[in-house]
Amino acid sequence: MTGHVRPYRSYVYAYPHKTAYRPLPEPGPALRDLWRDERKDALSLYLHIPFCEVRCGFCNLFTRIGAPDELTGRYLDALDRQATAVRDALGDTAPVRFANAAFGGGTPTFLEAAELERLCDIAEKRMGADLRAIPLSVEASPATATADRLAVLAERGTTRLSLGVQSFVDEEARAAVRPQRRADVDAALARIRDARIPVLNIDLIYGIDGQTPASWRTSLDAALAWQPEELYLYPLYVRPLTGLARRTAVTDRDWDEQRLSLYRQGRDHLLAHGYEQVSMRMFRRPGAPAQGPDDHACQTDGMIGLGCGARSYTSTLHYSFDYAVDMGHIRAIIDAYTGTEDFTRAVHGRYVDGDEARRRHLLQSLLQARGMPLADYRDRFGAEPYDDFPAELAAFAARGWLDDDAPDGLLRLSPEGLAHSDALGPELFSAEVRAAMAAYAVK
Template structure:
C-alpha cells in the first residue's frame, strides 16, 4: 500500500493539487446497494434554509479546459425533453421534501443562457411551481459572452436574478485560443458592457491563470480590463488540465508560474478594495456578504437540493446525484437515461456517498478552513460535541507550519496558507475517499 504523503511532503510539490469545492468529491460516489427514498432521507433534516441548484448542461462550445457535465449544440427538441424531465424531477422532489424553504438558489451548467428566452421562461416557471423558488432570495445565474444578449439579461433581471456570473477567462485573444476557446475581444467587451448596464446587484467575472504564453504582465492586463466594468466579485481560477478535456487530449500542461500569477493577481485586487474570501473568490468591500439581504445559509450545516442531470443534493448523511462523466459519449448516455426516467424514479437517490460521522466532521472542517472566515472552534464543538483538536489533531501541523493562525476563537489560514488551499484540501481527505477517487474510471 502506498504511504499517504505527509503535509511536509505535499508542501514540496506543486501547490495546485486539487480543487476542494465539495467533499466528498463526486468521483468518490457509487451506486447505493439499495436506493434511498428521498422522503426518508430528508425526514430528519432542517428544511427551512436550503440551497436550490438547477443544472442546465448545454453550451454553444466546449472549452479546452472544461471538465463540467455539459454537452454542446444539442439536437432540436433535446432541451425541451430535458426540461420535461426536470419538471418531473422537481415535482417528485417537492413532494418528498414536504414543507421547505430555500435561502438561496443558483442556475448553472453548462451555460444556462444558451437556452432561448422561451426555454428560460419555462425554467423559472418550473422552479416556482414545483421547487418553491421565491423572488427576493439571492439567485445566481451563469452566462457566457456569446449569450449575454440584451433581451436575456432583461429577462434574468425580471425573474429576480441577483447575481450574474460571466466566464471571461482572459481579455487577450491569443491566450483564450490556447484554452480552446475562440473569443473575439469586441464580442467580449460588448457583452460586458451590456451586463454592467443591466444592473444586477452582483456581477462576477471568472478569469483563469496558468495558460500557455501568459505572463504576469498579461495577467494584470486582464485583471485591469475586468475592473473597468466594476464587478462586485471576481473568481480567479488556476488552470487545471484534467483527463478527457480538450487540453488533456492534447497533452497540454498548465504553466509552472501559477503561484507567481496568483500572488500578483491577489495583491492587485487587495490594493483595489477587494477582500479575499477563498483561494479563488475576491469580493469588493462595497458588496454585501453572502448572507446579507437574504435568509441565512450555512454550507457546513444546511442542505442542498439539486435538480437536473449532474446536480448534486446534500443531506447531512447522504450526498447524491446522477452519475458523472466528462467525455461526450458518457455524458450523452447519462442525459439519455435522465430524460427517459419515469416520475417515480426521481423519488429515490440511486447514486452517491453515505457519510459516516467522521466524514461529516471532515467535511465541516474542509468547508470552514478553506475560506477566509475560518473554522469557528465553538461552533464546531457545539455541532459535533468534540473539539477539532480531538477529532483532527493533524491540524496542529498547519499551525506549526505557519499555514494557520489561531485567535479570537477561530482557526484561519494565513496568507501563505490561503495560497496553498489546493494543497491543504486534498491533504485532509480521508483514506477511503482518496481510494475511491483513485479507482474511479472516468467516462
C-alpha cells in the same frame, strides 16, 4: 516549510468529491424517507443545465456541446418531472422554504429566453422558491449573455450574474481552447450592466500557456474597469479527457511555480484595489450586496439539486446521477435522464458518517479567509478540531499555513495557507474517500 508540496493538487469544491459516489443498492432509498427528518426551513436550490455552445479546453464539467432535436425542451420536461417528485418528497408536515437558489451548468443561458422563463417557473411553481425574495445566482458566457435572456433573468429576480471570461487576451483564450474576442466580451459585460443585476462576477484563469505577468495584468485591469462586485481567480488545471489534456504535456514544478506567482500577483493587485479576499479564489468589492453563503456553500446540508449533473445533500447522504467527462458518456447520461419518468428515489451517491461530516465542516470553514470559529465546531461535534485532526493541523502549522496571529478561538489560514488551499484541502480527505476516488474509472 518542510519539503516541496505541490500547490495545485485538486480544487476542493465539494466533499466527498463526486468521483467517490457510487451506484446505490437498487431500488435506491426513497427521497421521502431521506428528507423526512431533515431541516427544510432554509434549503438551497440548484438547477443544472448541461449545455454549452462550445467545450472549453480546460473544462471537465458535466456538459455537452449543443442540443439537437429539441433536446433542451425534453430536458426541461424531465426537470419538471423531477421537481414535482422532489417537492412531493419534501412533504408538508413542516414548512419548506428556500434561502437561496442558483442556475449552473454547463451554461444556463444556453437556453433561450422563453426556456429561461420555464426554468424559473419550475423553481417557483414546482419547488415553491420565491426567486424575487431570495438570492439567485446564474452563470453565463459572453456569447449567451444576450439582452433578451438577461431581461428575463433580471425580471425574475436574479441578484448575481457570473460571467466566465477567463482571459481578456484573445491569444490566451485561443490557447485555452475558448474561442472568443475581447470586443464580444466587453459587449456582453455592457449588456449585463445595462440589465442592472446587482452583483456581477467575472471569472479569470491564470496559468494559461503563453500567459505572462504583463498579460495577466491586462486581464486583471480589464476586469477591474467594469468594477465587478466579485472576481474569481482560478488556476488552470489540465484534467483527463478534456481538450487540453490531449494537447498539453504533463504539468511540472515550473508550471506550479508559474501559477503560484500569478496567483500572488493577482491577489495583491485586487487587494491594492480595495477588494476583500474571501477565499483563495474569491474576491469581493467592499459594499457589494450580500449574496448569502460564500464560496464552498454548495457543501451545506439541505441542498436540493435538480438536473442530471446536480448534487443533493442531506445530513446522511449526498446523491446525484452518474458523472462523466467524455462527451459520448455525457450524452448517454443526459439521454437517460430525459427518458426517466420516476424520480422518487436516489440512485447514485455516497453516505456521509460522523467522521466525514467533521472533515467536511473543517474543509468548508477553514478554506474561507475569515477562518473557522472553534466554538462552531465544538457546538456541532462536541469536540475540538485539534483533537480530531491533530496530525493534519500540526502539518499545516509546520508549513506555515496557519495564522499564528489569529484571535483566540479562531482557526484561520495564513496568506501562505490560503495560497495552498488546493494542497491543504485534499490532505483532509479520509482514507475511504481517497480510495474511492482512486478507484473511479474516468469516463
